[in-house]
Amino acid sequence: MAAEEAAQWTKCPKCGTMIYRPDLAANLWVCSSCGHHFRMHAFDRIATLVDADFTEIGGDLLPGDPLGWTDKVPYPQKLQRDREKSKLTEGVVCGFASIGGYPVALGVMDFNFRGGTMGTVVGERIAQLFEAARERRLPCVVFTASGGARMEEGMLALMQMAKTTLAVRRFHDAGGYYLSVLTDPTTGGVSASFAFQADVVLAEARAAIGFAGRRVIEQTIRQKLPDNFQTAEFLLEKGAIDMVVERKELKDRLVRLLDYGVGAPLAPPAPTSAETPA
Amino acid sequence: MNVIVEREKGLLELEQRIAELKSQAAAQPVDMSAEIRALEAKYAQIQREVFGAMTPWQRVNMARHPKRPLGSDYIAALDQFDELHGDRHFRDDHAIVGGFAKLAGRRVVAIAQDKGRDTKEKVFRNFGMPGPEGYRKVIRLVKLADHLGLPVVTFVDTSGADPGIGSEERAQAEAIAQSLYELADVRVPVVATIIGEGGSGGALALALADRVLMLEHAVYSVASPEGAAAILWGDAARAEEAASRLRLTSDDLIRFGIVDDVIPEPLGGAHRDPSGIVTRVLGTVDGALDALARLPVDELRDRRYRKFRRIGAPPPR
Ligand SMILES: [Zn+2]
Numbered sequence: 001m002a003a004e005e006a007a008q009w010t011k012c013p014k015c016g017t018m019i020y021r022p023d024l025a026a027n028l029w030v031c032s033s034c035g036h037h038f039r040m041h042a043f044d045r046i047a048t049l050v051d052a053d054f055t056e057i058g059g060d061l062l063p064g065d066p067l068g069w070t071d072k073v074p075y076p077q078k079l080q081r082d083r084e085k086s087k088l089t090e091g092v093v094c095g096f097a098s099i100g101g102y103p104v105a106l107g108v109m110d111f112n113f114r115g116g117t118m119g120t121v122v123g124e125r126i127a128q129l130f131e132a133a134r135e136r137r138l139p140c141v142v143f144t145a146s147g148g149a150r151m152e153e154g155m156l157a158l159m160q161m162a163k164t165t166l167a168v169r170r171f172h173d174a175g176g177y178y179l180s181v182l183t184d185p186t187t188g189g190v191s192a193s194f195a196f197q198a199d200v201v202l203a204e205a206r207a208a209i210g211f212a213g214r215r216v217i218e219q220t221i222r223q224k225l226p227d228n229f230q231t232a233e234f235l236l237e238k239g240a241i242d243m244v245v246e247r248k249e250l251k252d253r254l255v256r257l258l259d260y261g262v263g264a265p266l267a268p269p270a271p272t273s274a275e276t277p278a
Numbered sequence: 279m280n281v282i283v284e285r286e287k288g289l290l291e292l293e294q295r296i297a298e299l300k301s302q303a304a305a306q307p308v309d310m311s312a313e314i315r316a317l318e319a320k321y322a323q324i325q326r327e328v329f330g331a332m333t334p335w336q337r338v339n340m341a342r343h344p345k346r347p348l349g350s351d352y353i354a355a356l357d358q359f360d361e362l363h364g365d366r367h368f369r370d371d372h373a374i375v376g377g378f379a380k381l382a383g384r385r386v387v388a389i390a391q392d393k394g395r396d397t398k399e400k401v402f403r404n405f406g407m408p409g410p411e412g413y414r415k416v417i418r419l420v421k422l423a424d425h426l427g428l429p430v431v432t433f434v435d436t437s438g439a440d441p442g443i444g445s446e447e448r449a450q451a452e453a454i455a456q457s458l459y460e461l462a463d464v465r466v467p468v469v470a471t472i473i474g475e476g477g478s479g480g481a482l483a484l485a486l487a488d489r490v491l492m493l494e495h496a497v498y499s500v501a502s503p504e505g506a507a508a509i510l511w512g513d514a515a516r517a518e519e520a521a522s523r524l525r526l527t528s529d530d531l532i533r534f535g536i537v538d539d540v541i542p543e544p545l546g547g548a549h550r551d552p553s554g555i556v557t558r559v560l561g562t563v564d565g566a567l568d569a570l571a572r573l574p575v576d577e578l579r580d581r582r583y584r585k586f587r588r589i590g591a592p593p594p595r
Binding site for chain 2: 061066067069070071119120123124127147148149150151153154155156157158159160161162163165166167168169170173187188189191192193194195196197209210211212213215216217219220221225229230235238239240
């Protein structure tokens with residue numbers, strides 16, 4: 001098999017089935033054999049959601065090296081490597097679009113860029129998104145995927161939990177409507193800030209969600225954890241989230257939920273050209 | 279083993295010898311003052327060598343020193359304290375001590391993390407690692423403070439939020455997120471002091487504050503050095519190396535604008551003069567509250583927003 005052709009195939013990490021990539025994309029990156037939800041690239045996610053155009057904001061914000069972090073691989077080199085690998089400038093893409101005719105401020109995190117960790121740029125972009133949503137009277141939809149705060153930016157990274165919280169709170173206090181969608185994985189400083197501050201918290205089926213990492217817990221308690229521990233379904237049963245949604249149903253569900261926000265104190269005029277959800 | 283405790287051993291021996299000589303000198307006609315002075319000079323020199331310029335890892339160990347004043351010591355030094363228990367839902371989390379208090383005559387709500395001193399107490403306080411119920415107690419107390427118009431003072435000392443099964447089952451992430459959310463818009467002044475270890479989101483959940491104070495040898499970090507080493511290199515044993523890179527000392531954090539004021543400690547650390555340091559901290563907190571009490575509510579909240587908004591923001595072009 002030619003290398004180029006081989007690159008068109010990928011193996012499902014759950015059931016081992018070989019899948020032709022274009023088929024996988026057409027199936028929203030869900031394995032047609034076992035239903036495993038692959039982690040999605042931020043721009044692929046955006047493309048599956050928005051009606052037409054997506055206008056990015058904050059894309060020109062790039063991380064520095066505030067700690068002068070030294071390691072086997074210097075931090076700026078890690079960033080460069082991830083930029084090339086992920087075709088992203090940072091771990092979140094933010095902007096404006098409409099979903100099913102409802103204009104929204106949309107943020108999508110991407111695990112491919114430094115594990116979706118939150119450093120200063122992720123925090124800044126999220127804060128700008130909520131500030132812009134407040135000014136434009138838009139509901140806010142944020143997809144989270146994160147390993148937590150980014151170690152290489154130290155305390156400046158931790159402080160982004162405070163910054164994003166303040167922006168969410170100001171948006172909420174003005175009457176804004178906020179939906180978060182927790183995708184695989186959502187942990188640490190992101191789960192403990194804006195992910196769990198939404199009016200409605202959705203989770204994608206089988207996503208891993210928690211505060212402490214699974215390995216940290218296993219090491220602390222020195223016992224093996226049950227398979228479903230920290231899954232979206234586990235959190236639903238414990239009452240921590242509003243709903244678990246299969247990816248194929250996600251857009252329709254978001255459109256339905258966005259509709260309940262049209263009367264929010266901070267909301268745009270009712271949609272004039274609402275399209276039928278795909 | 280705590281590296282500061284190790285380094286202190288030689289000094290403690292010298293201290294004992296000086297004390298012995300002094301008592302002998304008092305009982306004997308022989309003049310021993312020159313000898314005593316020489317020993318005291320040696321002591322001071324070693325003390326400067328050991329504590330004058332500490333590495334980040336030594337600071338971490340100082341912050342975890344077994345004799346360092348704990349959250350409860352600050353609470354006990356308040357003029358008055360009426361503890362309020364529980365989260366009203368599940369249980370009373372003993373890693374968090376909170377309630378009504380008076381500080382220099384001022385009515386406040388005081389909240390402290392406490393690691394516990396001896397083994398029994400450590401277990402009782404879960405080693406200062408709050409579960410969701412601890413953060414929900416914080417939320418309840420902050421709401422109460424807001425309701426009654428009482429300023430909030432917090433004392434932060436935790437290696438991090440509890441990473442147990444039960445904590446995850448009861449949504450630790452949500453509890454911390456909501457604690458931050460509550461502090462973000464409270465209408466009363468909030469002053470937080472990092473007294474020992476400020477570990478991760480579990481510490482920040484008590485420190486989204488109008489003024490953030492820090493003891494000189496306290497540390498405040500994105501994750502505990504052990505946790506960071508595990509995340510970065512899959513090896514918690516490389517904690518010392520992580521500590522040297524994370525920029526977790528008071529010098530670093532005042533430079534980053536994350537901490538507003540550093541409270542100096544005596545040479546050798548806060549435990550060399552526990553009651554003196556507790557008094558000094560409470561005095562600094564009182565001073566910060568004086569300044570904040572003069573601000574109209576809207577300005578207080580606006581300043582809080584801008585204070586955190588600018589951290590890590592790109593410089594204006
Ligand atoms: Zn599969």
